[in-house]
Amino acid sequence: MKKIAVIGAGKWGQALAYALRQKCEVVITSRTERDIPGFVSLDAAMEIENIVMAIPAQAVREWLGKHYGMGDHNILVAAKGIEAETGAFLNEIYEAFVPRTHLTYLSGPSFAKEVMEGLPTALVLNSHNRLAATAWSEAFPDFIKTYVSTDVIGAEIGGAYKNVIAIAGGICDGLKLGENARASLIARGLVEMARFGREFGANEETFLSLSGAGDLFLTASSKLSRNFRVGLGLAEGKTLDEILEELGEVAEGVGTAKALHTIAKTNDIYLPIANEVYAILEGKDPMESLKDLLNNRRR
Numbered sequence: 001m002k003k004i005a006v007i008g009a010g011k012w013g014q015a016l017a018y019a020l021r022q023k024c025e026v027v028i029t030s031r032t033e034r035d036i037p038g039f040v041s042l043d044a045a046m047e048i049e050n051i052v053m054a055i056p057a058q059a060v061r062e063w064l065g066k067h068y069g070m071g072d073h074n075i076l077v078a079a080k081g082i083e084a085e086t087g088a089f090l091n092e093i094y095e096a097f098v099p100r101t102h103l104t105y106l107s108g109p110s111f112a113k114e115v116m117e118g119l120p121t122a123l124v125l126n127s128h129n130r131l132a133a134t135a136w137s138e139a140f141p142d143f144i145k146t147y148v149s150t151d152v153i154g155a156e157i158g159g160a161y162k163n164v165i166a167i168a169g170g171i172c173d174g175l176k177l178g179e180n181a182r183a184s185l186i187a188r189g190l191v192e193m194a195r196f197g198r199e200f201g202a203n204e205e206t207f208l209s210l211s212g213a214g215d216l217f218l219t220a221s222s223k224l225s226r227n228f229r230v231g232l233g234l235a236e237g238k239t240l241d242e243i244l245e246e247l248g249e250v251a252e253g254v255g256t257a258k259a260l261h262t263i264a265k266t267n268d269i270y271l272p273i274a275n276e277v278y279a280i281l282e283g284k285d286p287m288e289s290l291k292d293l294l295n296n297r298r299r
């Protein structure tokens, strides 16, 4: 893989461009002109066969409809999330535009800040086409250890679900509920993630490793996480609009919480934590949610 174009110059797009530039020639594009290394126009980027898609999950369908049409680029999907309005997974959206053999999904515990600092990181390249995932894995530099998996849905669910539990982690810390509470929340969040994954044919082992537990531990325990910081703001009683305005970056857990709430209702899946996060995002008092979570007797 010699030449790569990154679409989306947010924190993650820029971090991936930095990492991949260690071994490959990398250009990057965004909606607005940016003074960053390798910036090119969208048209120039689309001339390149290997594309990293780093635009947020909630923007993917509109972007593909507007800028892509049908194509056969080798695409690495870097976003994590489930479409809020429809409950669609990213693989369902992308496969309407690109053959699934050309699609690979990136997952694993990876704050953009630490990748930009060249700190050791482990990532998983997930594709129905193992050769495509392997080609992407070989493009990453030595400070990033890569694994290859064919469990696309498991990786997608792990990366999306952890963002919702991360909001809960931030609420827990913001309410000063203590370490016991946060550890229990993360553990039960992992159980819920795996329960949800089983409904969609995911490989349970995926949730025990980088795409599930690894990304969940990282994101639900750290102020580096935007989703964790959304939770902190909710615990302080700020409105979601105030929080997102202050954040100035995407927090995918907000849209994914809505998607999980819809899917849980439609498919009768027991997702107590995700549903309480959705309720809090809709205005429920976090302490009321805590009481409901502690008092419910279902296992």
Ligand SMILES: NC(=O)C1=CN([C@@H]2O[C@H](COP(=O)(O)OP(=O)(O)OC[C@H]3O[C@@H](n4cnc5c(N)ncnc54)[C@H](O)[C@@H]3O)[C@@H](O)[C@H]2O)C=CC1
Pocket (backbone or CB within 6 Å): 008, 009, 010, 011, 012, 013, 030, 031, 054, 055, 056, 057, 059, 062, 063, 078, 079, 080, 081, 110, 111, 112, 113, 248, 249, 250, 252
């Ligand atoms: N920041 C991080 O540490 C990591 C982020 N991710 C994922 O990467 C994805 C992108 O996140 P970040 O780059 O961190 O977010 P960000 O908020 O830093 O940047 C988002 C970028 O997407 C662009 N964008 C937003 N709406 C758009 C649209 N409708 N059309 C085209 N471009 C649009 C924005 O202009 C911005 O450049 C998310 O799904 C996130 O979960 C994954 C791993 C790590």
Ligand SMILES: O=C(CO)COP(=O)(O)O
Pocket (backbone or CB within 6 Å): 080, 108, 109, 110, 111, 112, 163, 166, 215, 218, 219, 224, 225, 226, 227, 228, 250, 251, 252
């Ligand atoms: O996905 C991430 C780390 O793996 C980034 O998490 P946040 O979007 O919560 O910052």
